[in-house]
Amino acid sequence: MSMSPLLSSLLSWICFPVYAVQGTWVRQNSMRLSPAHGPRTGKYGTGEPTTRLLTIGDSSAAAVGIEHTDGAIGPQLARKIHEQTGQAVRWHISGHNSAVAGEIRDTVIPNLEPENYTHIVIMLGTNDMKNWHTVPRWKKEFGNVLYALRTKFPEAKMYWHQAIDVRQSPILPEPLASIMNLRVNLLNRKGAQLCVERGAVCVPPLPITEPAGYCEDGFHANEIGYDIWSDHFLKFWDCEPRTSPAVKSFL
Numbered sequence: 001m002s003m004s005p006l007l008s009s010l011l012s013w014i015c016f017p018v019y020a021v022q023g024t025w026v027r028q029n030s031m032r033l034s035p036a037h038g039p040r041t042g043k044y045g046t047g048e049p050t051t052r053l054l055t056i057g058d059s060s061a062a063a064v065g066i067e068h069t070d071g072a073i074g075p076q077l078a079r080k081i082h083e084q085t086g087q088a089v090r091w092h093i094s095g096h097n098s099a100v101a102g103e104i105r106d107t108v109i110p111n112l113e114p115e116n117y118t119h120i121v122i123m124l125g126t127n128d129m130k131n132w133h134t135v136p137r138w139k140k141e142f143g144n145v146l147y148a149l150r151t152k153f154p155e156a157k158m159y160w161h162q163a164i165d166v167r168q169s170p171i172l173p174e175p176l177a178s179i180m181n182l183r184v185n186l187l188n189r190k191g192a193q194l195c196v197e198r199g200a201v202c203v204p205p206l207p208i209t210e211p212a213g214y215c216e217d218g219f220h221a222n223e224i225g226y227d228i229w230s231d232h233f234l235k236f237w238d239c240e241p242r243t244s245p246a247v248k249s250f251l
Helices: 005-014 016-029 073-085 101-111 126-130 135-152 176-198 223-234
Strands: 041-044 051-057 089-095 119-123 157-161 200-203
Touching (some): 005 176, 016 176, 051 073, 073 089, 073 223, 101 135, 119 135, 126 135, 135 157, 135 176, 157 176
Parallel strands (some): 119 157, 157 200
Antiparallel strands (some): 041 089
């Protein structure tokens, strides 16, 4: 049985001193990786693209953990859609290491080039959780991200991927991982509600059964992980906001 949001919040705040001490140690001793090298824009197929895909958000969008952007979620989705449909697909990455929802809202979205995107993949939430952003702050900032993207790209179908269960991350020791996962569950629940209210598809967390998909820092995905992650996205490509299994717990 899942824990209620009120109990999760209360327990996480009780455990905050442990999070602060153990989390500081992990940050000081963890690797710092750069985003993948390579183009941020590309195309699969010839002719006018029928799918124009924007991937926006944090280090997961930027493909931290791999060498080249070919293996990022956005380009992998574009390639697989092209292979399935035979139609041309254009992709663009706007991923930023350590970004939180407020930074994407205030700095990134206003500076995106005008483009008639048909699909937008949003990768946000993990850094907001790591920085211990409150649920009201997340509601305001992530909710405004959805509003801003809908205003700028009114015809695009939007997808947001909920944060994964961080207890599976090889670098995170206990009890830190379980404390952080309490915050993951809180932000995931609120994010799912916002997606339904504001017309985005909420993609449930990628199920992780083994650490083979993590890169050397033990936190970000590697080539295998991003490949599996893009396949996971495709399972929900035809979903509507209210039909995603990620929102059934509160509808």
